[in-house]
Amino acid sequence: MPSLAIDREFLREYPKLDKAVQERVTEAFAKFEQATHTGQHLEKVKNARDNRFRTIRITQFWRGVVLAPETGSTYTLLKVLPHDDAYTWAQRRLASVNAATGRIEIRDVTAIESTLPGLSGIAEMAPARLFDDVNDADLRRLGIDEQTLAFARVLTDPVQLDAARSFLPSGQWDALAGLAAGLSPEEVWAELGDVIYGQRFDPNDLSAAVARSSDRMVLVDGPEELLAIFRHPFALWRIYLHPVQRTTVDAHFRGSARVTGGPGTGKTVVALHRSNHLARLNNGQVLLTTFTSTLTGSLSAGLKLLIESDEIRSRIDVKNVDQLAHQVFREEHGAPRLLDSDEESALWRSVIDRLDLPFSEPFLRQEWRQVVLAQKVTSAQEYLSAKRTGRGRRLGPRQKAQVWQAIWEFEQQLRDGDWWTHETVCVEAERLLEQRTEKPYQHIVVDEAQDLSPSQWRLLRAAVPRQPNDVFLAGDTHQRIYSHLVSLREVGIHVAGRSSRLTVNYRTTAEILSWSLGLLRGEPIDDMDGGLDSIAGCRSEMHGMPPELKEYRNKNAELDGLSTTVRMWLDAGVEPGEIGVAARAKWLVEAAVDALEAVSIPVRSLLGAKAPDDAVAVGTMHRMKGLEFRCLAVIGVSEHQVPPSSAITPLNEDEATHHQDMRRERCLLFVACTRSREQLAVSWHGASSKLLSGLK
Structure with missing residues (x-):
């Protein structure tokens, strides 16, 4: 029976089609099996480079381009274009099977042939060519075929290769781009994630090639799945696993392991697929966790898209670390009596007043969290010898004694009143799990690992036995939005020799990524394991419009501008649920919601109860963590608002903590801006934030 595959690039384009055209696409391909069986609707393309291309009628004006196999039964939908454009597109192109990977490739033969003479003329005059130091054998080993090889041999500048990306076979272009960046053929192979040396593939078996091309093609199992894909084409990209990432997902590790990488490189996708892989290994429970x-x-929504089997999904618990801590705590003690933030502040102030201390409440709160709780300090002697990494204010022995006295009294008041904080609940839950011989989980997968505190890491360490594949973490310290400084080794997570890095951004355009990286330029960022992290080499293969930066005279003018921008995106065919708005402060989130509601734009706040997904999402920069949108507006990036003075330790009080706070705020703005896939608008009213210096 015939089956259907869909090019993932078409799924990028599908949301941009008019609603009426989308509906006709769905109708045409829901009946595709029947149409193919009877030979209806599929028409050959005259003067085609590849006689396997067909077109299928969508409307009188629109046609789909389908690749029909000579052997096998898988038909592949590549494009939906206006009638003449569809035929032109099909006439210019050729399908082939990559000799090294066995995957399907599409090339624009007309563009290659028309470009080649001009490049050859330039090459004749050039002193050197781009791939002079790579022999033909290595190029062929990487899947470069004869036509692409001839093209590569006349290239003299990486700019020429960049310009050819739109018409060369994608897998071959990736290999050439790696070589042009200075990688050896062996490094390029490792970067592409393939281990298919020496295997021969039938160049005419397109059905088999499509089946091997999970990086490019989506195989559809019947009309219901087709309808689900067309309903959520944007969501599908959130679980797309590139072949580069497959080896990490399926690897067997002797202990804990981690994957790092810049924004949009697929760390969360790897975490989802890793959870699925571990759940299929045995009947033990897997915890997929993060911090909010x-x-x-x-993550739960991603698993539902990824895993069809209810049995496999039931083996994966999805909950944040605080939920796990409270669950363990309640099983032993019942519900805790929690202090809220204002009550905790009042308690610290009472201690400071009673002891007449020269320390501020924020300083003591952070000393308690970042030193005492982080290192499980329980006595004055332990505190005197504790490391205070990241705590800039130096303390002498007398001052340390005063600080410890304050912390001891604070903790004593917690005990006397049977009060708890989320942190102390976590510490108690860890103690309870340490006593258990039977752990609740066989494997733990952690997403956004950089934002967990040492206490939370110790809780997770206690929730899983020490064994192969016990803890797998995904994170990027450049995206840390809280002040937790963690040494994985000190909390019992050993990943040395079991770390991998992702470098290709699959979410954000190169223009947005490049601009956003400027926010962090020159900032030293730790790697959670005793060294410094780097996102050098992080790149995007997608291109689009540069970020739009706008200044307004006051808040109301900026909110009016926001409404205009969002309306423009909607009018361009972007769905409301694919648009996000981020602000640093809650009050500006609420103002933005009111402004959009006033002009009848469907909107939902991420601050309150769950709202429908088919509305513009407005939230704080913190709430944007882990989310992504086709179009995003970051508003209120004004002086004194980003960052707010309340979030920054004064320079004269603690220089190191001041710089740490500023670095955290830079990372927060960086995170917010890189939530956008295609269009980013950044605005402010009055003077702009100093974080934007040099970027406007």
Whole structure:
């Protein structure tokens, strides 16, 4: 029976089609099996380079381009274009099977042939060519075929290769781009993630090639799945696993392991697929966790898209670390009596007043969290010898004694009143799990690992036995939005020799990524394991419009501008649920919601209860963590608002902490801006934030 595959690039384009055209596409391909069986609707393309291309009628004006196999039964939908454009597109192109990977490739033969003479003329005059130091054998080993090889041999500048990306076979272009960047053929092979040396593929078996091309093609199992894909084409990209990532997902590790990488490189996708892989290994439970409930909701949605089997999904618990801590705590003690932030502040102030201390409440709160709780300090002697990494204010022995006295009294008041904080609940839950011989989980997968505290890491360490594949973490310290400084080794997570890095951004355009990286330029960022992290080499293969930067005279003018921008995106065919708005402060989130509602734009706040997904999402920069949108507006990036003075330790109080706070705020703005896939608008009213210096 015939089956259907869909080019993932078409799924990028599908949301941009008019609603009426989308509906006709769905109708045409829901009946595709029947149409193919009877030979209806599929028409050959005259003067085609490849006689396997067919067109199928969508409307009188629109046609789909389908690749029909000579052997096998898989038909592949490549494009939906206006009638004449569809035929022109098909006439220019050729399908082939990559000799090294066995995957399907599409090339624009007309563009290659028309470009080649001009490049050859330039090459004749050039002193050197781009791939002079790579022999033909190595190029062929990487899947470069004769036509692409001839093209590569006349290239003299990487700019020429970049310009050819739109018409060369994608897998071959990736290999050439790696070589042009200075990688050896062996490094390029490792970067592409393939281990298919020496295997021969039938160049005419397109059905088999499509089946091997999970990086490019989506195989559709019947009309219901087709309808689901067309309903959520944008969501499908959130679980797309590139072949580069497959080896990490399927690897067997002797202990804990991690994957790092810049924004949009697919760390969350790897975490989802890793959870699925581990759940299929045995009947033990897998915990997929992160640091907020917003992110756990996104992870749960991803698993539903990824895993069809209810049995496999039931083996994966998705909950944030605080939920796990409270669950373990309640099983032993019942519900804790929690201090809220204002009550905790009042308690610290009472201690400071009673002891007449020269320390501020924020300083003591952070000393308690970042030193005492982080290192499980329980006595004055332990505190005197504790490391205070990241705590800039130096303390002498007398001052340390005063600080410890304050912390001891604070903790004593917690005990006397049977009060708890989320942190102390976590510490107690860890103690309870340490006592258990039977652990609740066989494997733990952690997403956004950089934002967990040392206490949370110790809780996770106690929730899983020490064994192969016990803890797998995905994160990027450049995206840390809280002040937790963690040494994985000190919390019992050993990943040395079991770390990998992702470098290709699959979410954000090169223009948005490049501009956003400027926010962090020159900032030293730790790697959670005793060294410094780097996102050098992080790149995007997608191109689009540069970020739009706008200044307004006041808040109301900026909100009016936001409404205009969002309306423009909607009018261009972007769905409301594919648009996000980020602000640093909650009050500006609420103002933005009111402004959009006033002009009848469907909108939902990420601050409150769950709202429908088919509305523009407005939230704080913190709430944007782990989310992504086709179009994103970051508003209120004004002086004194980003960052707010309340979030920054004064320079004269603690220089090191001041710089640490500023670095955290840069990372927060960086995170917000890189939530956008295609279009980013950044605005402010009055003077702009100093974080934008040099970027406007």
